Structure formats: structure tokens, C-alpha cells
Amino acid sequence: MREFNAHLTLFESAQVFHFRRICGVYAANVSGRAVTEKDTDAFSESYFDLKRDYACVLSHPEPAGLLKRCVQAFCGLRVLNQPAWEATLAFILSANNNVSRIRNLVNELNLAYGDYVEYNGERLYGFPRPEVLARVDEATLRERVRCGYRAKYLIETARLVSQGFPLEALRHCSCGEARKKLMSLPGVGGKVADCICLFGLGHADAFPVDVWVKRLMESRFGIKGSPERVREEAKKILGDSCGILQQYLFHAARTGLIDL
DNA sequence: GTCCAGGAGTAAG
């Protein structure tokens, strides 16, 4: 199954926040390149996760046939392989925020401190480099990006990364190890760490538990308790590719396909 | 005005 729904994946799914539709094509600056939904090069093939067999993953025998409905409704939704640093910034900004506001914050951050590449005469701004963000004054960042108390987290995390915190190296250790190390970064708790693992480090066995997934796992799976407990139980039930399944379930809950 | 959003940090029990 090679379906790729660009609108769903790049705009609606809330795993990435800076894609724009330009002349009917979704495009964004990804680590300094103009990436569009039409690209077929090796970088984009990896970024869009086009090699994974989603039919196989989604055939998981999950109770109540929930996934069947999700697969039909969200055919072509894929889990991106973003650069770790880009996912880190975006999901630090995501904490206790709604999707439309996260999109605004990411775009303001990139406009203020990132570089741009051109696509069809339009400027696509990318995430600021760690060394750049590390030198930004906190009050200035708050004022320009309107990101509130998250400004401090962005700057301090940028300092650690620019001073050698091995973000990309976490791609090669286990999800659990990566998660633990990510949580040492300011502004990165368990849920944000799971998002970085899933969307930015290629760990398909990460399972982010936000308010929607928590509600869904309780109402449909009977799993209650702390997000930590929900995460562990869900991983047992859903297996090694639980993160991919999480994305479908999250979207189903958020859009109301599944009433909670 | 209150409540909520892809929560995290901190202090306290």
C-alpha cells in the first residue's frame, strides 16, 4: 500500500506544522531544502515514509474493529520522518496548545529566526539553527513569537543542542533510551519526548499520550490512570508499530470519527 | 467571564 494523502499528512494530521499550499502543492522548508508532496527523491521518500507497508501495520487485530474505520477514513495518512531538531522545536511549542496556535507559533519562530529557500517565487522559512536560537534573548523571543513561557525552554534546549547534545544520534538507540535522554531537555516531558521519537527519530514504537488519546484509550480500551500507565498498556496491546496506529487513532478522536 | 488546547516543571504529600 503506497497511498500518500498529502493534505491529510502534511496539513491536517498535526505532526508537522509549517507546510503551505503553493499553487495547489504542499511545500515546506525541511532542513534547508524545499520539499513538496510531488518529490520522489530519496530524501522525500524517507521523509514521507513511503517505504513502509502500511497495509501490514494497519492490519493489527485491535479490539472492536476500530482501526478498520480509521484506515478507510484516513487512507494515505503517513507518519513522517522529520529531522529530530525540527520535531523538537515544534513539539516543545505544542505543549498545552491547540493545533492552529502551534502552527502560528512555528511559523512565527521560523519567520523571525530561520532561513528561507524559494519555491515558485515564494519564500519557505525553515527552523532556526540551534546556534542561532541559543543566542536569542528570552524577552525578545516572547515578544516576537508570542510563545509565552515556552521561550525559555526553546532557548535552553537550543543551547544544549548547540553545545553537543546528540539529538540525531538518538535515532540509533532504543525508543526507551531516546525517550529518557530527551526528557533531560527543558520543555521536554514524556509526551513531547514520545512525539520527537515518533516523528523525528523514526521510532515507530513510541506512543504519545495527549488528551485525545488518553480519552480514547479509556473509553474504547478501558485503560485508565496516568498517561504513563496508559502508554505502557497501549504499547502492550498495539505492539511494535503502535506509534503508527496511534496516529490513526489520534486523528479519529480529534476529528470526531470516533465519539468518545 | 470561563474553558480548553498533541503538557511540563515544581513543590508538597
Add this chain to the structure above:
DNA sequence: CTTACTCATGGA
């Protein structure tokens, strides 16, 4: 190891 409170912002 849990719970309770605070932290900015903007839209509903």
C-alpha cells in the same frame, strides 16, 4: 511515587 498548582496565549 502520586497529586496540586502554576505557567502564556488565543479561540470558542
